[in-house]
Amino acid sequence: MERGSVTTPFGRRAMTLGMLASQIAAGNVPPDRSVDKWKLFRSLCEAKTVIGVSDRSLAVLNALLSFYPGAELSGENGLVVFPSNAQLSLRTHGMAGTTLRRHLACLVESGLILRRDSPNGKRYARRSRNGAVGEAFGFDLSPLVARADEFKAAAAKLAAAKQYHRLMRERLSLCRRDIAKLLELLRDSDLPTDCEQQQRRYEELSAPLSRKASVSDVETLHDAMAELRTDLSNQLEKLLNSKKMGANDRHNGQHIQSSHPDSQFESEPGLGKGSGKFSAGAQSCNADPVTPKAKLSEVSTRIDSQPPVSSVSPSLPISRLAREIPLPVLLSACPQIADYGPQGRITNWKDLLTAAVVVRTMLNVSTDAYDDACTVLGQENAATVIACILERADCISSPGGYLRVLTARARRQAFSVAPMVAALRRARGASMPLAS
Structure with missing residues (x-):
């Protein structure tokens, strides 16, 4: 059994208010509370700067924890360990006696352990007949259990601060890299600006930063770097906008030059002036948007009865040949093209295009x-x-090459669309004749 929550040190050691406060806090720990001693020790190591202990003192505390049986610190089993100085010296890798006593005193002053001194100052424990530890004199570890949450919170706060510090240094490095690249781009551009002044400003901010620089110093330097990066970005954005405006002007001028204002997309247009190939069929289509089968048969008969045209009239301009085939005749010869029109049908030349x-x-x-x-x-x-190539796609191995050949022949005025459509009409008429 424990002798009580308050005890005084042996010999000439004086009792202090800090020791009394630690003993009172340790006495308020619930008996059933338990803490993993090694996780607690890890938190202490991470927060040692906040707690105010050195690494040598933590080495002594590690040795004291190793004398406690089990991995859980619990008041039910007692929290007093009683190793001799010789055993502590061995477990601290041969630490000298005077150094050991100094660090033990540091642990007591920091409120991490308590002294439970015997009447003669020795460390020992009285055991019952069955071997259980009764009253023990030595070092009490109950303050560790009482302050476990405090140590964990301090370790978490310190880890968050380190993470933020590391993040700010990374942002500063990225900002430096961005400024260097933007300065190089600005020097290569034609924008009238004082690059030398920006370069000098960058060099002033690029002074070597100490490895132990505080977070506030890093934040101040990062803010200055970010401001310089923003200035450079704004200047380059102005240059980019000016180039875009120039490119748009050139593009608009080219578009107006190559436009064809006389291009029309009627539902059923006639042929060009003087073409004379399908003028009758075109006029009939213009007169009646929905051509009856009799008229369509008459137009197709005219196509079949005419001899093939081997060349286009030289009077037609090469760049703007007139339409040679009325739309209904084309759709009757090439019905597959209608499947690819808007909503699966073709009603005018715009749909065909x-x-x-x-x-x-x-x-x-x-x-x-x-x-x-x-x-x-x-x-x-x-x-x-x-549309004609689509009808014969299974017989044409290279549609693109075939189209280029026909275009070259048309450029030499050695090709006309009418014979191609007439041939397809005759081929379809053999298997599926139009109703008379």
Whole structure:
């Protein structure tokens, strides 16, 4: 059994108010409370600067904890250890006696342990007949159990402070790197600015930082660096915006130059002036948006009865050929293109152009090849060629190359769209004739 919560030291050692406060606090620990001694010791090591103990004193405390049986410090089993100075010296790796006594006194003054001195100052324990420890004299570890939460909180707070310090140093390093790169970019740009002044400011802030610099010093330096980085970013942003405005002006001018204001997308347009190929069919389509089957058959009969056209009239401009085929005739010859139109159908030339872009991508025809065909043949005729290629896709190994060949022939005025559509009409008419 313990003799009480208050005891005085042996010999000439004086009793202090700090010792009395530690003994009172230790006496208020619930008997059933237990703490893992090694986890507690780890927290003490992390918070030693806050608690005010040295690493040598912690080595002595580690030796004292090693004399306590079990890993849990609990008041039910008693918290007094009673090793001799010789045994403590061995477990502290041969620490001298005077040094050992000095660090024991430091642990007592720090309130980590209490002295439970016997009448003669010796350390021992009285045991019962069954070997259980009764009253023991030595060092009481109950303050460790009483202040366990305090030690854990101090260790956590110190770890958070170290983490924040490390984070601020990392941010400072990143800020320095950003400024160096931005200064290099600013020197290479054409923006009229005083790079030398910015460089001198950066060099003043880039003085070597002490490894033991406080958090406040790091924060102050980081704020100054961040301000310089913001200034450099703003200057480069102005340069970027000015270049974007210049690029937009050039782009707008090029767009106006290459636009075709006379391009029309009627639901059923006629042919170009003087083409004469399908003028009758075009006029009938313009007169009636929904062409009856009889009129469509009449138009297709005219196409089949005419001889193949091997070349385009030289009077037509190469860059803007007129539409050669009415839309209903094209759709009857190339019905597959309608599946790729908006909502699965094609009602006007604009829908056909949209479907042609989709089919061109599906057939792996390059953008350059299709744009070249649009320039030479015209957008409507190029879309017509794409529709014809789609109908014969299983027989054409390279649709893109085939389109380039046709474009080259059209540039030499040796190709016309009408014979291609007429051939497809004849092929479909053999298997699925139009109703008369």
